[in-house]
Amino acid sequence: MHRQFSLQPFSRHYSHSTHPFLDFLDFDGSEPTSAGEPSAAAHIVVRPAERAQLLDVLAAYKDAQNAGTLLTLTFVTVNDYLWLLRAVSQELSQLGRSCLYYLAAAVSDFFLPRQRMSEHKIQSGKGSLHIEMDQVPKILKPLVAEWTREGYIVSFKLETDEALLVPKARQALARYGHQVVIGNDLHRRKFEVVFVSPKASAPRADQGESVPGEHYEESWLRIDLEQHPQKEIEEDIVSELVKRHQAWIAAASAASA
Amino acid sequence: MHRQFSLQPFSRHYSHSTHPFLDFLDFDGSEPTSAGEPSAAAHIVVRPAERAQLLDVLAAYKDAQNAGTLLTLTFVTVNDYLWLLRAVSQELSQLGRSCLYYLAAAVSDFFLPRQRMSEHKIQSGKGSLHIEMDQVPKILKPLVAEWTREGYIVSFKLETDEALLVPKARQALARYGHQVVIGNDLHRRKFEVVFVSPKASAPRADQGESVPGEHYEESWLRIDLEQHPQKEIEEDIVSELVKRHQAWIAAASAASA
Structure with a gap:
């Protein structure tokens, strides 16, 4: 998408x-023709x-x-995106644990509801413009809890303030109960990301936001762009996720065996 | 640009x-090589x-x-655009009447001043978002009056409410004193535009916004997309402008002769 x-x-x-x-x-x-045009x-x-x-x-x-x-x-609007993701994830839920969702689209946090949109172009000349935008509904909650309960779900957390990166990633895991948050800092995202995930021993997230930090683990992934200027960090992110996803499928088979 | x-x-x-x-x-x-790769x-x-x-x-x-x-x-921001246009028009003013400005960039009417921008990513989770945007300075005024006093200046007026199209175009000519406004309706702009310009006999715009409607003339340009689906209205807009620009250069030579 x-x-x-x-x-x-x-x-x-x-x-x-x-x-x-x-x-x-x-x-x-x-030879070009005399007019300088390419010949037929x-x-x-x-x-x-x-x-x-x-x-x-x-x-x-x-x-x-x-x-x-x-x-x-x-998709064009946030609305399109949310409905499309719901439809796709409901269909893909048949695949159970085999399906991995890599939710990298940088969907906006705020939107203007249709009923507050102007019918015509907004006229300037009346001074400054005031806009009040609503929060976009948090899609991860129903995705994890309803639409595709067994999918392996990877979400992203982009911040500009590095001190917020790990706390916000943990908060998202606690709130939605999914598998991995990949945190990245706007200015360092081409060469450094952090994988944040619940420890195997951690309680499931049904406890809400009270899950303390010791239940999560971080692992940093860095690449050396000076040594390998053509390298793209996404290659390593994907390899790491494939490994984790396979381990996660295997763990479920082992548990049910 | x-x-x-x-x-x-x-x-x-x-x-x-x-x-x-x-x-x-x-x-x-x-033949592709055995691996299905294209050969070198x-x-x-x-x-x-x-x-x-x-x-x-x-x-x-x-x-x-x-x-x-x-x-x-x-350019990226409105600010970039305004500074760039000033620099370009000041240089091109040497060309006098020979220079035509076709100002078709749909520059936004409002912007967020740097001092009100958030240093970090705006955190969601605190309810709705309020934004107050300032009006973008009206660039046509100094462009016409200072930077390139002799240029032939074509501006555009896009509206969604057709009833506003001609009045807003006349208002722009009255306010800025330039040569042509091309008005277009968002839903009809691919096949219909209107050229609005001061009549030859009209007083110059130094009178401000009080110039009444009879001092302007409109001419509509329409193309038939059913007959010519590949045709682009810009071709005819440009031909018409070339004609008007040449007549305008000739009129100045005649006046000074």
Whole structure:
């Protein structure tokens, strides 16, 4: 699920603003016609310097398409997102523990309810503009408790004040009872994140927000961008989550055996 | 001048969301290697159905690049935009009447002053959010009166309430004293706009907002999208403006002769 016009898998490498694809296409050697127009037979070719990367991206894109492993769903408003997530998670709940939810969309915390929206464009010239926005409903609660009770749910917590990162992540786990919060600091998120999760021995979150800190564990994941400037931290996040998800499936089988 | 990540000339035909370019690239006929990977010698080719359009777009793009007729300037905030426009218009004022300003950027009417911005991410969980935004300074006033006194200035007025369109356009001309306002209705803007301008006999706008309606003239421009679904109204807007701009240059030469 992605917001319409956000960067997307694969094509994200070719942002029109920062890496425009028209810049690395050329006409091949055939002579232009007298008017300087390309002839009807002209071929469009990729510049040599860009070929290797585009081959990789294109191959990965076609693999995913052919294998049918990527379904993209578009939303625009917070409302769209919440309804879509509910429908998807209710369907996927059939998969039980095999399903992992990676809830990375940076959904806004506040929204303007439809009944308070202006029918027409707001006229300026009347001084300043006052807006009162409501809180977006906390979707994790019904997701965990009702829609997909067995899914492995990974949520994200972005902060700008590093001191709040771990406390807010623990608070979310205590409140919603899901499996992992990945905390990241706005300025350090490209090379450092923290996985916060309940300890195996921890009481389930039905106790609400009173679960004390010793019931959670943190593990930090850092990459060295100076050594590996092309590396993306998401690769390591995903590997770590796959490991944890598999252990979690195995634990359930062991318990029921 | 364009906001970063907005659609841009040429590449706008290939939005990643609605017409993704990766979808019309293919590997050529050479055999994939056993792993299903393209071989190192594979060529990337454009699908036949997309070739003609891409040839046109690419040729036009390269023409503009080679001729040096398109300079793109990026802004992010309203503040960036205002300072950039001031600097550009002050430089271009050397061109006198030869310079036309097509001010189509839909700059917001309100903004949040830096001193009222939160240092850290705003915490939710404290109920609703109140925002008070200030009006963005009206840039047309100094643009017309100070920065580029002789430029031919075209501004835009978008409304959702059609009854306001012509009155608001006239009001802008009365207030700022520039040459043309192009009015458009949000729902009809792809096929209908109105040019509002002062009549040749009209008093200059130094009289402020008291200039009555009979001093302005409107001319409507409409295109028939059912007959010509590919047509874009901007083509006709630009032709009309070129005509008006040339007449306006000629009138000044005649007056001074």
